[in-house]
Amino acid sequence: MLNFRFDMPLYLMALYGSIMILAVSLFRGLLHNKLPRFVFPILWSVVLLRLLLPFSISSPISAPVPSIAFFDDLENVAFVEETATVSSEAVKGTSQTLTDSNVPLEAISEYAASSVDSLTEDTITMEATTYDTGIAPVSMTTRTILFCVYILGIAVTLGILLLQKLHYSKKLKNRLLLEHNETINDILREMNMGHILVFSNDEIASPLVCGLLHPCIYLPTRMDFGNTQLLRHILAHETMHIKRKDNWLKAWMLAAICIHWYNPLVWWMSKCFSSNLEAACDAAVLKKQNTDYRKDYASSLLTMAITANRSTLLYSSFARTEVEKRIRNVLNYRKAGICMLLFSVLFLSAQTVVFATVGQRPFSTTLSSYCCSDNSRWGVKAYLSRDIFTGSDAQNRANKVILEVLSTDTGSDPDVIVEHIQTALAKEFGVEKSAFVLDITLCLDKETKTQEYGKWDLQKGEDGFYLYKGDSVRTFQDPLAGCYQSKPEGQADLTVNRNRLGEITSLTVFRAGDYEYDQRTRALGWKTHNSAEQIYD
Numbered sequence: 238m239l240n241f242r243f244d245m246p247l248y249l250m251a252l253y254g255s256i257m258i259l260a261v262s263l264f265r266g267l268l269h270n271k272l273p274r275f276v277f278p279i280l281w282s283v284v285l286l287r288l289l290l291p292f293s294i295s296s297p298i299s300a301p302v303p304s305i306a307f308f309d310d311l312e313n314v315a316f317v318e319e320t321a322t323v324s325s326e327a328v329k330g331t332s333q334t335l336t337d338s339n340v341p342l343e344a345i346s347e348y349a350a351s352s353v354d355s356l357t358e359d360t361i362t363m364e365a366t367t368y369d370t371g372i373a374p375v376s377m378t379t380r381t382i383l384f385c386v387y388i389l390g391i392a393v394t395l396g397i398l399l400l401q402k403l404h405y406s407k408k409l410k411n412r413l414l415l416e417h418n419e420t421i422n423d424i425l426r427e428m429n430m431g432h433i434l435v436f437s438n439d440e441i442a443s444p445l446v447c448g449l450l451h452p453c454i455y456l457p458t459r460m461d462f463g464n465t466q467l468l469r470h471i472l473a474h475e476t477m478h479i480k481r482k483d484n485w486l487k488a489w490m491l492a493a494i495c496i497h498w499y500n501p502l503v504w505w506m507s508k509c510f511s512s513n514l515e516a517a518c519d520a521a522v523l524k525k526q527n528t529d530y531r532k533d534y535a536s537s538l539l540t541m542a543i544t545a546n547r548s549t550l551l552y553s554s555f556a557r558t559e560v561e562k563r564i565r566n567v568l569n570y571r572k573a574g575i576c577m578l579l580f581s582v583l584f585l586s587a588q589t590v591v592f593a594t595v596g597q598r599p600f601s602t603t604l605s606s607y608c609c610s611d612n613s614r615w616g617v618k619a620y621l622s623r624d625i626f627t628g629s630d631a632q633n634r635a636n637k638v639i640l641e642v643l644s645t646d647t648g649s650d651p652d653v654i655v656e657h658i659q660t661a662l663a664k665e666f667g668v669e670k671s672a673f674v675l676d677i678t679l680c681l682d683k684e685t686k687t688q689e690y691g692k693w694d695l696q697k698g699e700d701g702f703y704l705y706k707g708d709s710v711r712t713f714q715d716p717l718a719g720c721y722q723s724k725p726e727g728q729a730d731l732t733v734n735r736n737r738l739g740e741i742t743s744l745t746v747f748r749a750g751d752y753e754y755d756q757r758t759r760a761l762g763w764k765t766h767n768s769a770e771q772i773y774d
Contacts, residue, residue, distance in 0.1 A: 247291075250291060251288070254288040254503070255502045255503075258505070265509065274517040281506065394494060398495070413436060413438075413458075414436055415437055424472050425472060428473065430476045433453065434453045435453070435455075438456070439459075441455055446483075446484060447484075449488060452478075454475045454479075456471070467537050467540060474519070487511070493507075602620045602621050602674075603621075604619040604621050608639040610646070612643060612644050620674045625668050635665070638658070638665050641661070642658045651737060659675065678717060678719040686720075689741055692741075695731075711723070711728070711729060712727070713730075715732075717739060718735070728748065730748075731744060731746050732744070732746075
């Protein structure tokens with residue numbers, strides 16, 4: 238199932254847009270003289286879509302989104318001596334769901350983030366324990382500065398472009414409408430473009446088209462209006478720009494430059510884009526013409542480019558810097574064969590599909606709340622492995638599916654539960670089972686947990702922390718049950734080991750002198766001693 242979204246972040250738009258620019262530039266260099274001229278403007282237009290529109294299309298074969306710590310807001314964390322008071326909520330009722338707000342992430346370890354077994358009816362004090370990622374933190378101040386720099390860059394780029402636009406608009410105001418030139422009117426009518434206005438202007442050096450909603454053609458006053466052939470070639474070229482909406486494409490290119498002003502690849506793309514638009518326009522004019530016409534057309538290009546304007550995105554015009562390439566292209570013009578046209582279509586389709594479905598927008602992986610039932614020892618929380626179309630009220634629908642499976646569980650086998658829930662979710666949302674990842678943990682009531690721990694000489698002390706054989710436990714972990722406790726003082730660090738069915742098989746006890754215990758001790762600045770053991774039934 239394909240899923241269309243419209244919320245891709247700017248940094249991914251820039252990342253995948255840059256990859257596309259490099260890919261299209263490579264193909265342009267290798268196949269520039271092999272493919273029809275219209276192919277490359279279309280390719281650049283696809284790149285523009287990627288740079289400007291935050292759309293994404295995900296599917297079962299979509300590539301994963303790269304993890305970029307800077308943008309994912311990862312924090313540089315280390316062992317911290319910090320306490321948090323956690324008010325717990327007992328697991329009650331025949332079937333229930335617990336939202337994330339019931340499980341304070343700052344007070345439990347990451348593997349217990351979705352579990353509620355560590356929550357008891359007592360109010361306990363837990364130490365926030367996190368781990369060093371080795372990645373420098375990105376502070377809010379840094380983000381604010383970078384955001385301001387980015388906005389300032391947009392403002393400066395937009396300001397420069399607007400000043401250029403005002404400068405050119407001022408030049409074009411001194412114009413004269415050539416409404417009584419019958420030669421021009423006849424040529425435009427032959428091209429079915431009689432509605433286009435043509436002006437002459439003293440300030441420009443070569444013909445150009447300016448305007449989006451009502452494009453007009455501007456001709457330099459100094460050109461030879463008595464040369465009908467030259468005039469025909471010029472009008473054919475400029476009206477082709479209008480027919481192909483090239484000025485609109487250039488406007489979108491300007492928008493991309495403003496948004497991605499910091500990216501040199503986008504500036505490079507703008508230069509290539511303008512060049513390919515001119516080449517495609519020449520090819521479109523020559524599509525149905527003979528060899529003699531191409532030679533005359535090349536001669537007209539040379540005549541008008543001698544004093545031509547500098548290439549710009551503000552309008553479509555002759556550019557002296559490109560005239561040699563354009564004349565060479567015109568003289569070597571060949572109609573594309575069927576094989577090359579077929580290759581062009583396949584190439585365009587492949588490029589579009591690859592860059593549309595790759596790198597979908599990072600999405601929230603959480604699907605359901607934490608669900609548990611009196612009929613099962615297990616609690617389940619569902620996540621998505623890929624972006625799918627979930628429809629309305631997705632969380633409640635997923636909760637209902639999970640609770641239905643848990644309420645009918647009789648074997649307490651977690652593998653069977655996972656299989657049944659994935660199958661039910663796949664049916665509910667109409668996708669493959671692998672689209673769902675389940676975090677399954679033991680969901681034990683207080684009495685059951687007390688009985689299990691009691692068999693291993695584990696008891697709760699008056700302060701709410703566990704005692705092992707009467708000794709105070711400094712850190713206590715029961716990963717499968719999602720239980721974690723920590724305090725600054727104690728004689729042992731203890732971990733409960735369970736088998737796949739959730740039965741306790743052993744205890745791992747670390748005392749002073751063991752690496753794990755001493756590492757924690759050094760982080761807290763305490764003295765160390767020696768001893769470690771593992772207890773089996």
